[in-house]
Each structure stands twice: as structure tokens, then as C-alpha cells.
Amino acid sequence: MGTPLLELRGINKSFGPVQVLRDVAFTVHPGEVTALVGDNGAGKSTLVKCIGGIYPIDSGEYLMEGKQVHVHNPRDAASHGVEIVYQDLALCDNLDIVQNMFLGREKKSGMILDEPTMEQLAQQTLAGLSVRTVKSVRQQVASLSGGQRQTVAIAKAVLWNSKLVILDEPTAALGVAQTQQVLELVRRLADNGLAVVLISHNMNDVFAVSDRIAALYLGRMAAQVKTSDVTHSQVVELITSGRSGTLGLVEEGAAA
Amino acid sequence: MSATTTNPYETGEKAAVPAKDDGGLWGYLRGYGQRVRGGDMGALPAVLGMLVLTVVFSAARPSFLTPLNFANLLTQAGPIVVLGMGLVFVLLLGEIDLSAGFASGVCAAVLAIMLTTHGFPWYVGVAAAIATGVVIGLLLGFLVAKVGIPSFVVTLAGFLAFQGTVLWLLDEGTNISVRNEVIISLENEFMPPAVGWGLGALTVLGFAATQLIQQRNRRRRGLPALLWQVVTFRVVGLAVLVGVAVAVLNEERSRNALFSLKGVPIVVPVIGVLLLVWTFVLRRTAFGRHIYAVGGNREAARRAGIAVDRIRISAFVICSAMAAVSGILAASMARSVDPNTGGSNVLLYGVAAAVIGGTSLFGGKGRVLDAVLGGLVITMIINGMGLVGWSSAYKYVATGIVLLLAASVDAFSRRRSAASS
Ligand SMILES: Nc1ncnc2c1ncn2[C@@H]1O[C@H](COP(=O)(O)OP(=O)(O)O)[C@@H](O)[C@H]1O
Ligand SMILES: [Mg+2]
Numbered sequence: 001m002g003t004p005l006l007e008l009r010g011i012n013k014s015f016g017p018v019q020v021l022r023d024v025a026f027t028v029h030p031g032e033v034t035a036l037v038g039d040n041g042a043g044k045s046t047l048v049k050c051i052g053g054i055y056p057i058d059s060g061e062y063l064m065e066g067k068q069v070h071v072h073n074p075r076d077a078a079s080h081g082v083e084i085v086y087q088d089l090a091l092c093d094n095l096d097i098v099q100n101m102f103l104g105r106e107k108k109s110g111m112i113l114d115e116p117t118m119e120q121l122a123q124q125t126l127a128g129l130s131v132r133t134v135k136s137v138r139q140q141v142a143s144l145s146g147g148q149r150q151t152v153a154i155a156k157a158v159l160w161n162s163k164l165v166i167l168d169e170p171t172a173a174l175g176v177a178q179t180q181q182v183l184e185l186v187r188r189l190a191d192n193g194l195a196v197v198l199i200s201h202n203m204n205d206v207f208a209v210s211d212r213i214a215a216l217y218l219g220r221m222a223a224q225v226k227t228s229d230v231t232h233s234q235v236v237e238l239i240t241s242g243r244s245g246t247l248g249l250v251e252e253g254a255a256a
Numbered sequence: 257m258s259a260t261t262t263n264p265y266e267t268g269e270k271a272a273v274p275a276k277d278d279g280g281l282w283g284y285l286r287g288y289g290q291r292v293r294g295g296d297m298g299a300l301p302a303v304l305g306m307l308v309l310t311v312v313f314s315a316a317r318p319s320f321l322t323p324l325n326f327a328n329l330l331t332q333a334g335p336i337v338v339l340g341m342g343l344v345f346v347l348l349l350g351e352i353d354l355s356a357g358f359a360s361g362v363c364a365a366v367l368a369i370m371l372t373t374h375g376f377p378w379y380v381g382v383a384a385a386i387a388t389g390v391v392i393g394l395l396l397g398f399l400v401a402k403v404g405i406p407s408f409v410v411t412l413a414g415f416l417a418f419q420g421t422v423l424w425l426l427d428e429g430t431n432i433s434v435r436n437e438v439i440i441s442l443e444n445e446f447m448p449p450a451v452g453w454g455l456g457a458l459t460v461l462g463f464a465a466t467q468l469i470q471q472r473n474r475r476r477r478g479l480p481a482l483l484w485q486v487v488t489f490r491v492v493g494l495a496v497l498v499g500v501a502v503a504v505l506n507e508e509r510s511r512n513a514l515f516s517l518k519g520v521p522i523v524v525p526v527i528g529v530l531l532l533v534w535t536f537v538l539r540r541t542a543f544g545r546h547i548y549a550v551g552g553n554r555e556a557a558r559r560a561g562i563a564v565d566r567i568r569i570s571a572f573v574i575c576s577a578m579a580a581v582s583g584i585l586a587a588s589m590a591r592s593v594d595p596n597t598g599g600s601n602v603l604l605y606g607v608a609a610a611v612i613g614g615t616s617l618f619g620g621k622g623r624v625l626d627a628v629l630g631g632l633v634i635t636m637i638i639n640g641m642g643l644v645g646w647s648s649a650y651k652y653v654a655t656g657i658v659l660l661l662a663a664s665v666d667a668f669s670r671r672r673s674a675a676s677s
Contacts, residue, residue, distance in 0.1 A: 054559065075561045090559040092552035094620035095545075103549055104560030106542045113540055116477045136480070142673060143294075 003066040005030045005195040006051070006082075006164055011060035013043075013050055020046045022219045024060070028164060033186060033196045035206040035227070038216030039239055044199050045087060047216065048166050052084040053077040064163075078105075081163030085153045085170060087199075093142035097134065098122045100141055101156040125155050129185055147178030154185055158194070165189055166197040171205060183209050203232050217242030222249050281485050295672025301665050302613050302629035306636060313640035320643055324509040326501075327521055331443050333635035334523040335360070335586040339602065340609030340627030341534060342578025345571040347610055348538075348551045350619025351400065351407035355392075355414030356606060359576050360583030361598025362418050363388045365425040367584055368432040368593040371439065378438040382584060389580030390573055392418070397569030407572075415603075423595050431594035434587050442526065443589035446519030449506040455525055456502040464491045523585060527628065530581070534574075534624040547571060552620035582606070601652065604659060605634050612662040618670055634658070 004027040013021035020043045028034050038044050049055045051062075053071040062069055064080045071077050077084075091100050098115070101122050107114040122137045131151050134144070141149060150170050157165045167186065171179040187209050190196045200206050206213060207227060214224040215238035222242045230247075237244035292300060314321035339356055346353045353359075363385040370381035392414070399410045423429060434440065447455070467487050474481040502520060510517035538544035549557040550567045558564050579598075586602075587593050611617060612633050613626025637658060641651050 073561070074559055078561070086559065088555075090553070090556035092549045092556050092620070094548060094552035099545060099548075103545070103557070104562050106545060108542060111541055113542060113545065116473055116479055119479055120477055138480075 002029075004028055004063075005065060007061075007063040007066070008051070009061040009063070011047070011050060011062075012058045013046060013055060014058055020219050021050070021057075024216070024219070024221045025224075026214060026221060027224065028195045028197055029212070030163065030195045031190055031193050032211040033190045033198055033209050034212045034214060035210035036197055036199045036214050036216065037201070037206060037235060037239055042216040042239075043219040044216055045168055048084060048086075048168055048197070048199065051077065051166060052082060078160065078162075081161060083157035083160060083162040083165050085150070085157050085165065085167045087168035087172070091141045091149060091153060091156075094140065096140050097137045097144075097152050100152060101125070101159055103156075105160070121159065122155070125159050126151075129155055129158070129188060131155065131185075133181070145178070146173050147175075147181055150174065150178075150182050151185065154182070154189075158189060162194065164195045164197070166199075168199045169201065170198070171200065171202065179205070203235060206235070207232065215239055215242075215248075217249060220249060223247045281483055284483055284486060293672070295669035297665070297669055298614055299625070299629055301662070302626070302633050305612065305633045306629075309633065309636040309640060313636065313643065317640070317643040320640055322509075323504050323507045324517075325639065325643070326504055327446070327509060329632070329635055329639050330505075331521045331523055331589060332639055333631050334443055334521075334527065335582045335589065335602070336605045336609050336634055337527055337628050337631030338530065338578055338585060339582035339606030340613070340631050341530060341624050342575040342582070343606050343610045344534075344615050344622050344624055344627050345547065345578075346407070346575045347607075347615050347617060348547050348619060348622050349568055349571050350551050350617075351568070351571070352411060352607075352617075353396065353407065353414075353572065353575050353579075354411040354603060355396065355418050356411075356575055356579040356582075357598045357603030358415055358418035358422060359389060359392050359598070360579040360586065360602065361422040361593075361595075362392065362425065362583070363580035364583030364587040364593045364597045365422050365432070367439070367587055368434050369425065371434060371436045372432050378436045381436070381439070385584055386577055386580045389577040389583075392579075393573030393576030394569065396576065397572030400572065401565040401568040419595075419599065422597070422599075426593070426595055429595050431592050433592040435591075439584065439588050440591060441588075442522050443585055444591075445522050446505075446517070447522060447525070449519055452502045452506055452520035455520070455528075456498045459528065460491065460495045460498055463494055467491060526585075530578075531624055531628060538624060543567075543570070548620060601655060604655065605631075605638075608655065608659040608662060609634050611659065611666060614666075616666050616670065617663060618666070630662070 006026070006028040008024060008026040011021050011024040011026070012019065024047060026047065036044050036047070046055065050057045051071070053073045053076050056072060062071055069080055071080065092103065095103070098119050102118045107117045107121070119137060126134060126137065129151075133148055133151065141152060144152065154165070154167065154170070170182050170186070174182060183205060186196055186198055190211070198206070198210060210227045212224065213227050213230065213235055215222040215235065217238065220242070222238045225247065234244040234247065238248055242249040310321065319325060339360060343353060343356055366388045367381045367385040370376045370384045371378065396407075396410055396414060399405050400407045426432060467490065471481045471487060505520045506518055508516060508518050538547065546557065546562045546567050549560065549562060550564055554564055557567075583598055586597055590597065609631035610622065610627045611630065613623070613628070613630030615622030615626045634655070637655060638651065641654060646654075
């Protein structure tokens with residue numbers, strides 16, 4: 001395996017007195033879907049927000065393609081090709097699909113918004129992802145279904161030559177058919193060469209699309225394994241107790 | 257982003273959406289009907305309101321529907337419309353500026369002092385008044401965006417403080433008259449008929465040209481474009497509207513044979529230019545797009561890398577600067593500034609103008625044009641009730657009810673659009 005696209009080492013993050021992330025290591029490879037799993041409150045969303053520059057990390061190393069980088073805000077992350085599709089979808093209901101996809105990074109000619117170019121690029125991106133469920137890219141986002149909104153959010157993330165797309169529970173609020181569509185989309189992203197991180201609570205989803213699994217347990221990285229090397233129950237054990245047989249965290253105070 | 261940005265997904269086999277609007281004219285009309293039923297009523301309530309008010313008031317007082325009263329209506333609407341335009345920016349963010357009325361009073365007082373007390377030329381007075389508005393807006397915006405006080409509280413405090421400031425500037429209540437001819441002409445003079453026709457033609461041609469260029473560009477790129485029937489309807493509609501208005505305003509309104517009174521009020525092109533500039537800013541620039549985004553979902557805007565605080569402060573600055581322009585028009589109309597300039601129900605009228613026109617009190621939805629349409633509705637009510645001879649008691653109650661009605665339409669359409677998604 002070549003150099004990982006993203007490598008985190010010894011990440012710590014506290015909110016006031018509460019330490020949410022503890023010495024977290026995390027690697028993500030291009031062309032793969034890495035599932036990030038963990039119980040509620042394990043720190044998955046926080047880790048993702050640290051990667052995306054929403055929260056500054058307290059200490060630790062952040063490497064992209066083997067080189068250390070400094071990410072202080074979402075723009076920094078974006079400039080390194082990191083795009084995040086948040087659990088609470090960051091879309092503006094009062095704007096249409098094109099406006100949302102280019103929000104904050106509008107194409108302009110002079111000082112005027114270049115609407116035709118943006119509309120074309122948005123269409124091409126959706127078409128490239130084989131999305132056929134959206135009627136018009138000039139629809140207001142408020143009028144879209146949950147799956148369509150998720151699709152728009154993902155399309156927004158891949159519009160920018162992104163190298164790493166992180167999805168925080170993209171299927172949590174979706175029905176069966178829409179979940180299937182989104183998972184197919186996720187797989188397609190990785191097959192197109194992107195590195196994808198998928199946060200999910202659903203073991204079926206995780207085993208259906210992921211190449212690797214990283215399990216967080218109470219703010220610590222319990223294990224990072226190949227999906228083909230583990231079983232459902234081992235992953236569930238990692239999630240619930242932080243260890244499974246030889247995998248996982250070593251008992252506090254034991255062997256050192 | 258530079259032009260070198262390539263899209264890794266450009267190789268899509270099939271377009272995600274049909275390249276052309278199919279369904280023809282009927283499809284378009286059906287779409288419009290659906291939007292209205294879905295709660296997106298646009299200018300419809302304001303236009304219907306104007307029609308109903310015209311019918312009712314001209315039945316009660318034939319003098320309502322005369323060229324003289326039409327000209328009066330437009331000049332009366334000036335300060336309200338301009339104040340409403342500024343408020344649209346703040347309302348788009350889901351904020352409110354309760355101090356905009358008295359802010360316009362403060363700026364008008366500054367204008368009067370510069371012109372009458374110190375004898376500066378008009379442009380210095382205007383610049384000072386607008387600069388005062390900008391400073392007020394910076395202060396309000398800072399307190400809201402950086403300190404984090406709700407705009408309702410900040411501007412309620414401003415409402416009181418600016419009322420006091422006007423009193424202080426006017427030495428506890430003396431009134432300062434404004435005699436500068438340029439300022440007075442804004443609300444009291446009219447353009448020569450030929451100039452009215454010229455500007456009217458320019459407006460229609462300019463509108464037609466931008467529409468045609470836009471649609472041609474879209475067609476060329478293979479994007480769905482508006483049907484030519486719709487474009488023609490818009491252009492012809494505007495031409496008829498402008499044509500009739502200019503023709504009526506160019507009629508002789510003087511009942512005295514010794515002097516002539518005709519032409520389009522000067523304030524009309526002033527409002528036209530403000531409408532054009534702010535509409536361009538809101539619809540065609542990234543700044544405008546970001547105002548909508550912050551109003552629609554502040555957190556999404558923040559995550560998209562938009563400088564949310566700067567956008568919020570700018571909206572308050574624009575609002576207070578427009579309040580200054582509104583104050584200048586009010587001073588022009590009254591030919592003086594007194595402690596009540598910008599006071600009593602001026603703010604209410606401004607907010608009502610924006611909301612009646614279709615700007616939402618919940619943020620994220622609104623246009624500068626709304627303030628023009630809604631401002632005309634409000635002015636028709638004030639003007640009509642005046643002609644009918646209603647007392648202030650009735651006028652206040654009626655205006656309050658109209659504002660509530662508009663707010664209900666807003667709340668209703670919001671519920672409708674939430675339900676239809
Ligand atoms: N902004 C915040 N301030 C304080 N505590 C937070 C904040 N965000 C998350 N936390 C805490 O951090 C822990 C991990 O949260 P989160 O990352 O959302 O977990 P997950 O996404 O794995 O369910 C939780 O205990 C949560 O209460
Ligand atoms: Mg979470």
C-alpha cells in the first residue's frame with residue numbers, strides 16, 4: 001500500500017474539561033471506503049470536524065499525502081482537497097441546487113456570478129455520479145426528499161477536485177431504497193479514485209461498501225482493520241467494549 | 257478558483273436533467289400555479305392589494321384615481337419605499353431593525369444642520385447624512401454580530417437612543433427648515449415630459465436587452481431557457497406599465513391656468529436607480545448570494561467558508577444607509593426636519609412595505625422590488641384613508657391590521673412550503 005492520503009497521529013481534542021479525542025491515529029487510503037464506527041458519543045463527528053477544520057485540534061499531527069499540513073478552518077481543509085458531508089446537512093433550504101453546490105465558491109466573470117457555467121458544472125457532476133432522481137438543478141433544496149438532499153450534499157463535495165470525501169451518517173434518515181442509492185454513490189466515489197470516509201451505525205452498510213473499518217471507543221481509536229479480516233460480531237465488540245480478542249485497546253495499566 | 261479547475265465527473269453519459277424546458281407554455285403556467293399553491297406567491301398579494309385598494313378608494317372618492325393623486329402617491333411613497341428597501345437586507349438575514357425610522361431622523365437632522373445651519377452644498381449634506389447612516393449601521397451590526405445581542409434588543413435600544421439624538425441635534429425640538437433647491441426638488445419637482453418618455457423607453461429597452469441576452473446565453477450553453485412567450489409577456493407588460501404611468505404623469509395636473517404641473521416626479525428615477533443597483537447586488541453578486549445563504553442557514557453558510565459576521569454587519573450598514581436616504585427624501589417632502597422626522601409609524605410603514613411585497617420575516621426570502629410594491633400598497637392605504645377623511649385613530653388601526661395580514665400571508669406561505677416538501 002502506498003502512502004495514505006490522510007494520516008492523523010496522536011490527535012487530542014477537548015471541549016473545556018471534557019477530553020473528547022485521546023491520542024487518535026487514523027489513516028485513509030485513496031480509492032477505498034474507510035468506515036468510521038463507534039458508539040454514540042465516541043467522538044466520530046468531532047474527529048470529522050477536526051479533519052474538516054471546523055474545530056481546531058489541541059495537539060497531534062495532520063498529514064496529507066505524507067506531508068504535514070495545518071488546518072485551521074474549512075477553507076484550509078478544502079484547499080487540501082478535503083470535503084465533508086455533515087450529519088446535519090449543511091444546505092440552505094432557500095437556495096437552489098446549483099446555488100448550494102457552489103456556495104462560498106461561486107464562479108464569477110468579473111464581479112458578476114457566472115450562472116450558466118455553475119449550472120452546467122452542477123449538471124455534469126450530477127450526471128457523472130449517475131444521479132437521475134433530480135428533476136431540475138434549479139429546484140429549491142427545500143423541495144427535495146431526504147435522499148435527494150443527501151445526493152446534492154455529496155455532489156457538492158465532489159465538485160471541487162476533492163481527494164477525500166467524508167460522509168457523516170449519510171443514510172441515518174433514509175428509507176431502504178434511498179439508502180441503497182446513496183451507498184452505491186459512495187462506492188462509485190471510491191471507484192473513481194477518491195478516498196472516502198463513511199460514518200455509519202449500520203453494520204450491513206459498513207460491510208456492504210467499506211474496504212477498511214476504524215473503530216472509535218470513548219474517544220480513542222480501538223482498531224483499524226481490513227473489512228475482509230473481521231466479522232460483524234468482532235466489529236460490534238470493538239464498538240461496545242473497545243476490544244475483541246487480540247484486536248483493540250490494551251487494558252489500562254496492563255502490558256506496556 | 258481559477259479556470260483550470262477541471263471537473264472529474266465531466267464524462268457523464270447522460271444529463272441529469274432535460275436540457276430544454278418541455279411542457280411548453282402550459283407547462284410553464286402549471287409550474288407557476290404549483291409555486292403559488294406551494295406558498296411561493298411572489299408579488300401576487302401586493303398586486304392584488306393594489307387592485308382592490310384602487311377599486312375601493314376610487315369608488316369612495318373619485319379624486320383617488322386622478323393624475324394629481326397618482327403623482328402625490330408616488331412622492332408620498334418615496335421615503336417608505338426606500339426605508340423598506342434597506343429593511344429587506346436585514347429581514348433577509350432573519351433579523352429586524354426597529355431603529356431604522358429614527359436612524360433616518362438622525363440622518364435627516366444631520367442633513368438639515370449641514371445645509372441650513374452651516375450652508376454646505378447639497379452633496380456635502382447628502383454625503384454627511386449617508387455617512388451617519390453607515391456609522392449607525394456599523395454600530396448596530398457590530399453589537400448584533402460580534403457582541404451577540406439579539407437584533408430586536410439592539411435596535412429597540414437604538415430606537416430610543418436615536419429618538420433622543422434627534423432631539424439633541426434639533427436643540428430639544430426646534431424644527432430646521434430645508435431650503436436647498438436640489439434637496440427640495442427630489443420630492444417636489446417633476447421631470448420634463450420628454451425626459452420622462454426617454455427614461456421610460458430606456459428602462460424598457462434595458463430590461464428587454466438583459467432578458468434577451470440572458471436567455472440567448474443559456475440557450476447557447478444548452479441550458480433550459482425561458483419560453484419566448486414568457487420573455488415577450490414580461491417585456492410587453494413592463495412597456496405597457498411604464499407607458500401608461502408616464503402618459504398619465506405627463507398630463508397637466510394644475511387647475512390653475514397660470515402655472516403648469518406635469519411630469520414624472522424626480523423621486524421615481526431615484527427609486528428606480530436604487531432598485532436597479534440593489535437588485536443587481538442581491539441577485540448577481542456573490543455578496544448578495546451570501547446574504548440569502550446566511551438568512552437561510554447560518555451554519556451552512558459558515559461551513560461554506562462565508563464570513564458570516566461580515567455579511568451580517570454589511571446588511572445593517574446597508575439598512576441604515578438606506579434609512580439615511582429615506583430621511584433625506586422625508587426632509588425634502590416636508591421641506592424641514594423636526595423631532596418627529598422618521599418617528600411615529602415610519603418604521604412600521606417600512607417593515608410593512610417589505611413584508612406586504614413578499615419579503616419574509618423568517619429570513620432567507622425577499623427582493624428589493626418587494627419594498628417598492630409593498631410601499632405602494634401602504635401609501636395607497638394612507639393616501640386613500642386621508643382622502644376618505646378617516647381620523648388618525650382609524651388610520652393607525654387599519655395600518656396595523658394590514659401589517660398583520662401581510663405577516664399572516666408570510667407565515668402561511670412558509671407553512672405551505674414546509675408542508676409541500
Ligand atoms: N461542541 C461541543 N462542546 C462540548 N462537547 C461536545 C461538543 N461536541 C461534541 N461534544 C461531546 O463530545 C463527545 C463526542 O461527540 P460526537 O463527536 O458528536 O460523537 P459521535 O458523533 O461519535 O456520536 C460527546 O460526549 C459530546 O457530548
Ligand atoms: Mg455524530
